[in-house]
Amino acid sequence: MIRYDALDALPVRGALPALDDALEGHGTAVLVAPPGTGKTTLVPLALAGLLGEGPERRVVVAEPRRIAARAAARRMAWLLGERVGQSVGYTVRGERAVGRHARVEVVTTGVLLQRLQRDQELAGVDVVVLDECHERHLDADTAAAFLWDVRGTLRPELRLVAASATTDAQGWAELLGGAPVVEAHGAAHPVDVVWAPPARPVRPPHGMRVDPALLAHVASVVRRALAEREGDVLCFLPGVGEIARVAGQLGESGEVDVVQVHGRAPAAVQDAVLVPGERRRVVLSTSLAESSLTVPGVRVVVDSGLAREPRVDHARGLSALTTVRASRAAGRQRAGRAGREAPGVVYRCWAEAEDARLPRFPAPEIKVADLTAFALQVACWGDPDASGLALLDAPPSGGMAAAREVLEAVGAVDSAGRATERGAALARLGLHPRLGRALLDSVPFVGAERAAEVVALLSEETPREYGDDLAGALRRARRGGDAYASRWRSEVRRLRGVASGVALPPAGALSREAGAGIPADSREERQVGVVAALAFPERVARSDGGSYLMVSGTRAEVGDGSALRGVPWIAVAVADRPVGKGHARVRLGAVVDEDVARLAAGTLLEEREEVGWDGGDVVARRVERLGAVELTVRALRDADPGLVRGALLEGLRREGFGLLRWSPEAGVLRQRLAFLRLHLGEPWPDVGDASLHARVEEWLEPELSRARRRADLARIDAGEAIARLLPWASGEAGRLDELAPERMTVPSGSRIRIDYTRPEQPVLAVKLQEMFGLQESPRIAGVPLLVHLLSPAGRPAAVTADLASFWRDGYQGVRAELRGRYPKHPWPQDPAGAEPTRHTNARLRR
Known part of the structure; x- marks a missing residue:
């Protein structure tokens, strides 16, 4: 039985006629509606014709997070008086509840992208709603671009709605061909602002690190809010670690329940927080509660002012989430949660004067995130450089170049950036291309079960208490009864089926190695290392002087007491850069050996003659190198003369022309020529170091071509050599003694x-x-x-x-x-x- 009383109370109902008109007339629309107005729940039901009005349509709603997708489907099913899976269902990675007659399906944007790659026409779908598009997640931006492409080339009748919780909708309207903007005004209650900065300065966030003093302050503000105000408290923190720390500082209370909500929380906890509690609650949440979820009973918001955003360092090849100051738009969203049901208050843990200096909006992920998965998506779509796609922001050229290098290395794209058969298969796995490659290519060496287990570990951040040894973390996950272990087991089942159902030849160096191959090894540590190394071949690292040198050239250190410490070779899966440290720090890695390193990073393996200036003389050697890591070195007796000459020139550049024999007369000659060049110019030669290096063939040959080492340079008469630069051809050389x-x-x-x-x-x-x-x-x-x-x-x-x-x-x-x-x-x-x-x-x- 449809709950019309609840539906009628949703403010977005008044905007439905305008939305229908926009879709009928233009086919696209931008819906701007504050959180709590019903844009996520009422609008899809109305568009599907499930409220007894309008034609029957099949509607797909794309949400940025799994928790939001499940919550939206359950809320819509409740409004219809049905169970999930009947008229309304959902599909997220590893979980599907969609019946045969479902007319509304809520999916994550990742699932939508995979569906578009399999079926560009989205056969049977009439309307797609991209929810929370203001958050500028990369998957959402990509899905919008693909859908606009589909509408323009294959399905002009496909209706598109971009739903946003902010008023910054003009960019989306222009992107969708001048789509009408339909606004729904919420019935938000007033929210008072209390500025509650720390009494003493705290260190700014760096990487994943947050000053413990700030977290202690946030906990104290929560206690203050509980004492000063009524209702539940919703506290925003940047990540799982900070949530756990603040929860520990709040402790247990007989009167208040402390609930931790984040993407890794058990589904039961995620669902329970969306219904009123029996007792007063403190809900500690990441940014997912900004707009994706409505937490009933909240009258107070405590905002730490921090958020996590993806960043990538292309030079080092390390990418991860990083802690940043939350934008002013995020601050407004968070504060609005206190006024959803009644007047509320927000306690902001920073000074009012700082507020104006905060960024207006979050950084679009396409500008700052790792673009490897995006580059594969657009390559499979047929637009490798994304130049023909309707994107609010173009992808940075440097990020795309780095992404293509990774994709070429794993055989996902060809030299022109076009997707290969292998790339298309990787795109359908629902994994980062690195992890997809590791899953498929490690099966012959470790089996589908082990490959699935390790890739499942790598696909989500492991709890800190699991340690930095990937093999040890695997054993903890198997034994674990926590929410992470439960999700891990579910993902292992999914990946095991995927790995067993895809048969593709290995890529790159693996195709050459697979015949002789590395023999299967029953040691679990080695099997884990094989998978990790195939996922991150450029992060295979060898012990070198107390730290590890990755084949990419980046140095990394492991912590004291780590099981990885002191082993000859490791594969680094996760790393960060501590404050004030020049080296990366290994957060998660696996033990490997040289055979595995050669297998995984085979495209970087080369043997070559290296002749250079080192330690004050020419050094000639034959080096087998895996990227930046030297594997074997042998002295080279008959080095290529050209390479020797280059080494001697490098020595002259580093140490100067003092390596030659300069008699007093030669030194004076150089000074006299410098005087004439300065005051008379041409034809008198420039004898500065830079010019002498540029014209070395004119004055230092043939002596240089006969030299083999430093001692040979010391026998070259510099005065006799430099005299070759005098203007003999014009006859001016004869005036040297006259002029100088x-x-x-x-x-x-x-x-x-x-x-x-x-x-x-x-x-x-x-x-x-x-x-x-x-x-x-x-x-x-x-x-x-x-x-x-x-x-x-x-x-x-x-x-x-x-x-x-x-x-x-x-x-x-x-x-x-x-x-x-x-x-x-x-x-x-x-x-x-x-x-x-x-x-x-x-x-x-x-």
Whole structure:
């Protein structure tokens, strides 16, 4: 019996006529309705004609989460007075409750994508509702793009509804070809805001880490809310670990039930929280309760201000969830949960001044998440670069390139990015392509049962108490009676059937190895390692100096006391980067051996000659390498001359041309040429290091081609070599001594060496008395020399580039200071007119 009283109370009912008109006239619509208005439950029933009005249609509703899909189906069945599976059913991964006559089916977006890949026309479906599309999950964005493609090419009569809980609907309307926006106004009650920041600063989140001081503060705010307000308390926390910690701090109470709700909670707990409790409750939840679920009895919300979003580091090949500050849109959604049934209050665990600095909306997953599964989906759809798909945000090119590398390595796409038969099979597994590859390719080595067990472990984050050893975690899951173990066993059954029902040849290096193969091994640890290594071949790692070096080049460390510590080889399944650490930290890994490493990462296996400059000399060796990991090294006697030459050049680049033999004359020649290049330019050569490296063939051959090691470089006469760069062809080389002489004749007749150390202005250091009678400063190539006038003891008495000015203004002061100290030397009153001399007064008198 239909519960019309409950249906009539849902505010979205008033928007149904406008929604019908939009779908009849345009075929698509964007429905904006706040949480609690009935967009998830009443709208699909009305569109299916199950309320006695309108034509009969088959409606598919896509939800971003399994818990939301089950809850929506059960709520709709309750409104119809039926059991789930009759008129309304649901399908989520590993679970299906849909009867023969069901007209509304609620599915997860992942299930919808798989269905679209199998049957692009969605035969028999009249309307698809994409719920909670404002959350910008990658699967939802992809499903919307595929559906729009289907509507434009195959099924123009297919109706599409994008349902959003926020008013930011214009982008979706434009994406769906100018779809009408239909708004339903909720009957939300007022919600007061209480700002409750910590008394002392807390550390910002990093990776998965949340400052324990903040969690302790959140627990204290929950206790405060219980004391100050009536009704149930809904507390938002970023993840399962934080929920467990806050639950532990709240402890047990005879008056209040503490309920933990998250994607890993048992189905019974997830379902129970959606009905009123017998006692007052504190519901600790992740962000799934923002808009997907309605928790009855809630009058108070405590918001930690944190959320988890996917991130990927393409350079390191590590991807995981990370903790971020929740957006302002998420904050509004969370606060609204307190006003669903009556006036409420939200306690925000941050300062009011911080609120304006928060991001407006969550980051779209397509911008920040691992795109491997997305790239496979679009490749199977026939659009490898997604350029022809209607997406609110284009996928980043770097993320797509990294995804294609992974897909090529597992044989899912060809060199052009087109999906192979193997790729199409992987896309249908309902797994990340990495895990799908591991499931299919490990069966010949470990059997379907073990492959399914390990892949099921890898497909969902294992509880922290299971440890970091994958084989140990497998044993814990088998023995476990917790919710995780229950879900794991269900997934193992599903994957075992999948693995047994797909027969494809192995990909890449496996096809070459499978004949000789790695013999089957009954040791469980090794079997687990085979599966993990096939899932993450670039994360196979060898022990190296206290840490592990992955074949990708990333270093990782294992914790003290870990079963993985000290073993020669591991396969890293999950890793993160702790604050302030340069290396990744292994969160979950498996023991492997070199044979397994070669099998899994075979596409990275190569043997080559490596000749380089290392430790100050040429090192030549033959190296067998698995990515960044050296497997075997042998000395190479007859190295390729070209490689040797490259190593010598690398040595010159690192250590400079001081490796050559530089006589004093050679050094001066380089300085003279630098002076001419600076002041005269062409045709005088640039003899700076960069230019000499660029023109090494012109001046250092053939000596360089004959060299084999550092000692050979030290025998090369740099002056003779660099002289090859002089402009001999134009004849200008003959003017070198004229334009930049090594020595200059001064008035006394002495030939004084010019110092070209500073090419901007060379220095002439000469005794003062030897310059008597010279009216102007000497010049070379038009540049006045910087004259260092020396005392009889050879120390600078004055420095000038304008000798006439010095004789006129500076000399008398120098004469007064030095005349008494050096009375044997001439100090005439008029130095400009005096006779220059190298001698003392006594020599002059003789």
